Amino acid sequence: MANDLFNSFMTGPDEKGRFGDFGGRFVSETLMPLILSLEEEYEKAKTDEDFWAEMNDLWTHYVGRPSPLYYANRLTEHLGGAKIYLKRDELNHTGAHKINNVLGQIILARRMGKTRIIAETGAGQHGVATATVCAKFGLKCVVYMGAHDVERQAPNVFRMRLLGAEVIAVTSGRGTLKDAMNDALRDWVTNVHDTFYCIGTVAGPHPYPAMVRDFQSIIGKEVREQLQEQEGEGRLPDTLIAAIGGGSNAMGLFFPFLDDPSVNIIGVEAGGKGVNAKMEHCASLTGGRPGVLHGNRTYLLQDDDGQILEGFSISAGLDYPGIGPEHSWLHEIGRAQYVAITDKEALEAFQLSCALEGIIPALEPSHALAHVMKIAPTLPADHIIVMNMCGRGDKDIFTVAKHLGVEINTGG
Amino acid sequence: MTRIDAKFAALNAEGRKAFVAYVMAGDPDYATSLDVLKGLPGAGVDIIEMGLPFTDPMADGPTIQLAGQRALEAGQTLQKTLDMATEFRKTDNITPIVMMGYYNPIYNRGVEKFLVDAKAAGIDGLIVVDLPPEEDEELCIPAQKAGLNFIRLATPTTDDKRLPKVLQNTSGFVYYVSITGITGSAAAEAGDVAPEVARIKAKTDLPVIVGFGIRTPDAAQSIASVADGCVVGSAIVDEIAAGKPVAEVLAFVKGLADGAHRT
Ligand SMILES: Cc1ncc(COP(=O)(O)O)c(C=O)c1O
Numbered sequence: 001m002a003n004d005l006f007n008s009f010m011t012g013p014d015e016k017g018r019f020g021d022f023g024g025r026f027v028s029e030t031l032m033p034l035i036l037s038l039e040e041e042y043e044k045a046k047t048d049e050d051f052w053a054e055m056n057d058l059w060t061h062y063v064g065r066p067s068p069l070y071y072a073n074r075l076t077e078h079l080g081g082a083k084i085y086l087k088r089d090e091l092n093h094t095g096a097h098k099i100n101n102v103l104g105q106i107i108l109a110r111r112m113g114k115t116r117i118i119a120e121t122g123a124g125q126h127g128v129a130t131a132t133v134c135a136k137f138g139l140k141c142v143v144y145m146g147a148h149d150v151e152r153q154a155p156n157v158f159r160m161r162l163l164g165a166e167v168i169a170v171t172s173g174r175g176t177l178k179d180a181m182n183d184a185l186r187d188w189v190t191n192v193h194d195t196f197y198c199i200g201t202v203a204g205p206h207p208y209p210a211m212v213r214d215f216q217s218i219i220g221k222e223v224r225e226q227l228q229e230q231e232g233e234g235r236l237p238d239t240l241i242a243a244i245g246g247g248s249n250a251m252g253l254f255f256p257f258l259d260d261p262s263v264n265i266i267g268v269e270a271g272g273k274g275v276n277a278k279m280e281h282c283a284s285l286t287g288g289r290p291g292v293l294h295g296n297r298t299y300l301l302q303d304d305d306g307q308i309l310e311g312f313s314i315s316a317g318l319d320y321p322g323i324g325p326e327h328s329w330l331h332e333i334g335r336a337q338y339v340a341i342t343d344k345e346a347l348e349a350f351q352l353s354c355a356l357e358g359i360i361p362a363l364e365p366s367h368a369l370a371h372v373m374k375i376a377p378t379l380p381a382d383h384i385i386v387m388n389m390c391g392r393g394d395k396d397i398f399t400v401a402k403h404l405g406v407e408i409n410t411g412g
Numbered sequence: 413m414t415r416i417d418a419k420f421a422a423l424n425a426e427g428r429k430a431f432v433a434y435v436m437a438g439d440p441d442y443a444t445s446l447d448v449l450k451g452l453p454g455a456g457v458d459i460i461e462m463g464l465p466f467t468d469p470m471a472d473g474p475t476i477q478l479a480g481q482r483a484l485e486a487g488q489t490l491q492k493t494l495d496m497a498t499e500f501r502k503t504d505n506i507t508p509i510v511m512m513g514y515y516n517p518i519y520n521r522g523v524e525k526f527l528v529d530a531k532a533a534g535i536d537g538l539i540v541v542d543l544p545p546e547e548d549e550e551l552c553i554p555a556q557k558a559g560l561n562f563i564r565l566a567t568p569t570t571d572d573k574r575l576p577k578v579l580q581n582t583s584g585f586v587y588y589v590s591i592t593g594i595t596g597s598a599a600a601e602a603g604d605v606a607p608e609v610a611r612i613k614a615k616t617d618l619p620v621i622v623g624f625g626i627r628t629p630d631a632a633q634s635i636a637s638v639a640d641g642c643v644v645g646s647a648i649v650d651e652i653a654a655g656k657p658v659a660e661v662l663a664f665v666k667g668l669a670d671g672a673h674r675t
Contacts, residue, residue, distance in 0.1 A: 016546065026515060026542040028471045030567040030592055033574060172477055178468060185470045190593040192569055292516045292542065293468060305489045306520025308467040 009258035009335055012326065017206020017296075020332060022325035025205045027295045030189045035295075039207040041112050046214070051107065055215075058103050062136070063093045065100075065218065069226035069386070074356040075372075082239070082379035084372060085230075086359070086389040087223055087253065096362065096391035097216060097249040098129040098200060104215035106133045109196035116140045116195045120184040122149055122177035122245065123317030123364070124156025125391055126200030131165035141165040144184045147175035149316045156395050174310055177320050181294055201246025202324030205295030209324050216252025223386055224256055231384065239264040239375070242388040243368040244338070245282075245317045247324035249390035258335060267327060268371045270311070270318035271340030282311030283340040284323040285331050298325040314343035314399065315363035317391070345370040347403055350393065362391030363399065415508040415536045416561050416584040419458060420619050420640070430585075430641025431456060431632070431672035432621055433665055434512065436463035436479035437496050438488025439652055445483070448652065449500050451662040453507045456669025460500075461539070461643065464493050464513030471541045473596030475646040478653065490517045490526075494533040501534035510563060510584070512539040515551065523551055527558040537561035537584045545577045552581050565589050566612055575615055585619040586612055587643065590635070596646035599625030599635075606638040629671025637675035644668050 012019040025035060045051040059065040068088045076084045089097040109117060117139050121127030127143040134141035143160055147169040150157050160167050173179035181204075188197045202209045202216075220240075228235055240257060242250035244267045257263040272281035281287060284299040291300040293308055301309040301321040313319045330336040341349075346363055349370035353361045361369060368387050376385060393400070401408045413421075423430055433452055438445050452460055465480035465488050472480070497509055511530065518526050518540065530538070538555055545552075545564070552562040561584030569592060570578050579586065588609060590600035609620050622635050623643030636642040647668070651661045 025544060025546045027544060028541050028567075029544050029565045029578065030471075030569050030589065032544040032546065033569045033571065172474065173467065173481075182468050182470045186473070186594045189471060190597065192592045292514075292519050294470070295542070297519075300516075302516070302520065304520075305491075306466075306517035307484060308516070 010255065012329070013206060013210050019326045019329035022298050022328040023206055023209055023296050025295060026292050026297065027205045028189060030192065034188070034192060035205050035207070041108055042207050042211050045108055045111065054107055055104060059100070059218065063099055063103070064091060066222045066226070067091050069223055069230065071230065072357050075352070078356055079373060079376040081377040081381065082383040082385045083381065084376060085227070085384065085386045087219060087386060089219060089249065089388060089390045090359070090362065090365070090392035094125070094129045094132050095394065096125040096129065097219060097252060098126040099132065100218055100252065101200070101212045101215040101248060102126070102129040102133050102198060104211070105196070105198045106137060106139070109139070109198070110137065112196065114194060114196035116142070116191065117198050118142045118144065118184050118187050118195055119198045119200060120144045120177065120180040121200060122146070122180070122319055123315065123395060124149065124153040124160065125317060125395070127165070127167070128156050128159050128163070130198050131160040131163035134165065135163045142187065143167050144170050144180040144187070146177055146180045147171045149177065152399060153316055153395060176310055178308065201248040202251045202326060203246045203294055203296060203298070203322060209296065209326055212248050213251040213255055213326060216248050217255045219249065219252035219388065220254065220256035223253065227384070227386065236260055236263055237386040238262070238383045239266060239385045241266045241268060241368050241372055241385060243268050243318065243364045243390065244323060244327065245320050245364060246322070247327045249388050251324060251326060253386070253388045254336060265336040266371065267336055267338045268368045269338060269340045270313035270315055270367055271342040272312040274342055275340045279309050280312040281340060282313045282318050282320060284321060285327065285338040286340045290328065293322050296325045298322050298328045299331070314346060314403065315367065317362065317364040318367065339371055341367040341370040347400065349373055350400060359389065360393035361389060362393045363396045365390050414559065414561050414584065415506065416459065416510070419508050420585065423458060429636040429672050429675050430458045430619065430621060431636070431669040432459045432461055432623070432641060432643040433457040433648055434461040434463060434643060434645030435648060435652070436465060436476065436483050437493040438465060438483030438486055439479040439649070440482045441486040442488065442492060442496070444658060446496050446499055447658045448661055449496060450503060451658060452665060453504055455662045455666040456673065457507070457665060458641070459508045459510060461510045461512045461645070462493065462497065464490060464511055464517060466514040466517060469514060471594055473594040473646065475596040475649050475653065479649045490521055494529055497533040497535050508536040509534060510537040510539055511535050513541070515540050515542050518551065523554055527555055527560065531558055531560060535560065537563050539563045539565070539587060541565070545580060548581050556581065556583060563587055568592050568608065572611070575612065579616045582618065585621050585640070586616060588612060588620055588622045588639070589624050590622050591624050593624070595624060597625050599627065599631055602634040602638050605635060609639045629667045632668045632671035633674045636672040642672050
């Protein structure tokens with residue numbers, strides 16, 4: 001990578017919203033003026049001290065940042081290799097990294113005078129975070145969620161409703177996360193004047209991928225400081241590992257380290273039942289190819305005719321047939337490596353985290369942990385892995401119980 | 413001069429408005445859809461908009477979403493959509509066909525190959541919903557070079573500052589989407605549409621066709637009267653969805669065409 005030292009990996013996207021060939025603004029004309037005005041507003045906010053002062057205040061007092069960087073000593077001992085740290089974003093208010101980004105977008109929405117917020121959600125974590133921040137600011141909130149996810153993430157649906165959000169079960173298409181995003185876009189096209197679309201991951205048309213990444217980058221920035229406090233000045237992680245649905249928690253961890261060539265970066269996609277010809281997975285980079293969906297060009301699961309395929313994963317939060325365009329670019333230039341983990345491997349990691357560290361992880365970061373379990377034993381004791389524990393597992397206990405053959409009586 | 417340009421020249425000479433009908437290719441199946449397509453000119457349709465099915469039609473309402481799903485389930489593909497145009501051209505070499513859809517199936521085929529094949533199949537123009545002027549290098553400019561019209565949507569959010577950009581690489585005609593919303597929504601009033609059409613016509617010599625939400629012969633008449641013509645989609649697709657025989661679908665289309673032509 002010696003030649004690339006002159007070139008930063010942190011300057012994207014370009015003025016067309018591209019990371020290399022990926023990204024862009026593939027939206028209908030009705031939405032184009034809206035995303036241009038969002039871009040303008042975001043560019044202003046980026047360098048506005050007042051904006052960041054408000055963010056920092058809420059991150060500290062409302063979300064509970066910084067989240068701890070925790071040395072997982074029993075996991076480390078058990079795996080018998082690399083030293084494992086967990087970035088504890090599951091301790092954030094609402095239980096995942098999603099709120100880091102939601103706060104930024106809602107503050108922007110308020111600056112733009114928007115009074116109605118819409119969001120799509122898969123696992124329900126982004127929906128809960130959006131409903132939460134809307135409640136805090138007294139904004140109307142409408143969350144689109146695939147009908148299938150409404151069923152398998154019932155606790156989060158109830159949470160959103162408690163928080164005053166209207167949850168719409170999406171039955172269009174196949175009623176999944178991608179269809180929820182379609183319906184959110186359809187809502188936005190219809191309610192252009194008062195509505196702000198709060199996207200939950202580093203996907204969508206420019207400026208969303210860059211904006212969401214910037215808001216989530218607080219994760220990596222904190223890791224950079226915290227690791228030095230614990231391991232000595234100048235010590236960088238050797239390997240970063242994060243799970244990928246759309247890729248926002250991963251981009252948040254990776255981005256501040258892109259220009260540190262010694263840092264090895266690994267994104268973990270959902271392998272479902274295995275990345276094979278039957279497409280029972282959501283591994284867009286491992287098993288897909290470039291296409292255009294939801295406003296950007298990126299790797300997608302699609303058939304020979306360019307029709308989008310449904311993903312498959314035990315984790316509702318990873319069940320998306322695309323991936324943020326910046327990841328597609330990092331994949332193609334080789335700055336980051338992407339692997340897939342199956343449902344079965346994720347379930348094993350879920351249980352190991354509970355047993356050894358007393359941390360019930362969400363199924364999404366369980367995928368990241370499963371990859372840690374694969375590589376840590378092969379690495380020396382002075383190799384530091386930082387894994388993003390981006391969500392807690394309360395929402396997933398019913399799913400996990402079912403897979404372990406345990407019946408939970410939900411009472412009533 | 414494409415078939416679209418020729419058609420507007422002819423309509424102009426007769427002092428007639430254009431009636432544009434949208435159907436989803438392959439809905440409910442290839443054979444029925446081809447029969448409908450072949451019958452449209454006889455029902456008074458001046459320009460055919462042929463929908464290319466896509467799994468994720470983010471600008472369409474339930475009617476056209478479901479039409480796309482029916483078509484895909486019946487095995488419709490981009491190739492079969494081109495084949496339909498080829499079949500149609502065997503009996504009609506005048507009525508323009510505009511293919512309307514989303515970019516991914518086209519991108520997936522490869523833009524250069526698609527343009528050669530579309531031209532050969534007798535397609536005259538393209539409307540690709542998710543390609544705004546900001547992405548003109550993707551398909552719009554190559555399409556114009558290949559001799560296909562690239563028809564752009566102008567919307568109520570396209571303000572005066574943005575309008576020149578939208579018109580810049582547009583050809584054939586301008587499609588004014590009269591409401592902010594998805595296909596199949598409520599219609600705009602002719603009184604609200606007229607000044608918008610005037611606003612666009614002040615900036616271009618291209619014909620302006622208005623669509624979205626038109627469902628009846630009267631609505632077709634009143635909207636066409638304030639523009640160069642109108643488009644009806646969801647109302648026709650609803651007839652097909654209801655399983656009406658082709659002749660009945662075409663009779664319904666004829667009613668709409670007569671409405672538009674009354675002006
Ligand atoms: C805990 C958790 N992790 C990860 C994800 C996947 O999203 P992303 O890849 O954008 O971080 C989700 C999405 O719902 C989630 O809830």
